[in-house]
Amino acid sequence: MPELRFVTDPELTPELIDELVGCWTDVSNAGGSVGFVPPVTAADIRETADAAFARCGDLDHLLVGFDAEGRAACWLILGDAGSWLRAHWRWVLRVMVHPKHQGRGYGSQLMRAAADASRAMGVEALHLTVRGGTGTERFYMGLGYTEVGRIPRAIRVAPGDDRDEIYMVSHLSPLP
Template sequence: MLELHFVTDPQLTPELVDELVDCWTDVSNAGGSVGFVPPVTASDIRETAVAAFARCGDLDHLLVGFDAEGRVACWLILGDAGSWLRSHWRWVLRVMVHPKHQGRGYGSQLMRAAAEASRAMGVEALHLTVRGGTGTERFYAGLGYTEVGRIPKAIRLAPGDDRDEIYMVNRLSLQS
């Protein structure tokens, strides 16, 4: 398994934003469950991406895994829970590994880096949702996440193609 270099809240230069948007586009077009349905272009994603990145460094935190050449290999956002009553946990959003890096263990490395960064911030639990029908809940279960709820047919990909939204949590405070 190749090692990645992880950076929390890297400087969002125009070049890095372009690389993150390109990754998001490629992941979406490869069928990844990251908020879009293929086919999409970078221009389709850019507005959503720029809005998401604008919150990073303050309320949310961007975690990027760079490969040996210094290119974006994977990334996610640790999202603010929206209330001081929930300040002890974060949402894990937009988890993606570039398709050319699939099968190398980068997703597991990314999620472990997210847990480590979250613990360093004093976060006790990470929450995420997955789209039913993709099998990703098995991946997250293997990393310590537990299904805590499900909303049937909450996600509509196309007429007649509704999927469950599955809620999962990883209680970091219970792990060493």
């Protein structure tokens, strides 16, 4: 399995932002459930991306996996929980592996790197949501996540195509 170099909060140069938006566009158009439904363009994603990246390095943390050529192969955001009462956990947001890298184990490497980076920040648990009907909950369960809730028909992909939103958690240290 090819190894990636993971960087937490890399400098968000215009070039890196373009790479990340390009990845987001390609993942969306390949059917990935990362906030959009195909077909989309980079322009469709840019406003959402700019808002997400503006929070990174302060409240949220961007984690990027770079391939051997130094290109962004996968990435996610560790999102602030929004309250000091929840400072011990983070949301895992926008998890994506570029389609050309699918099937190489990059998603598992990315999620393990997210757990490691979170532990280094003193985070005790990671929470995420997945779109029902995609099967991604099995991937996360294989990494130690547990389904803790489900909201039926919370996500409307298209008229007549409503999906459950599935809430999952991974405790990074044993519960007391």
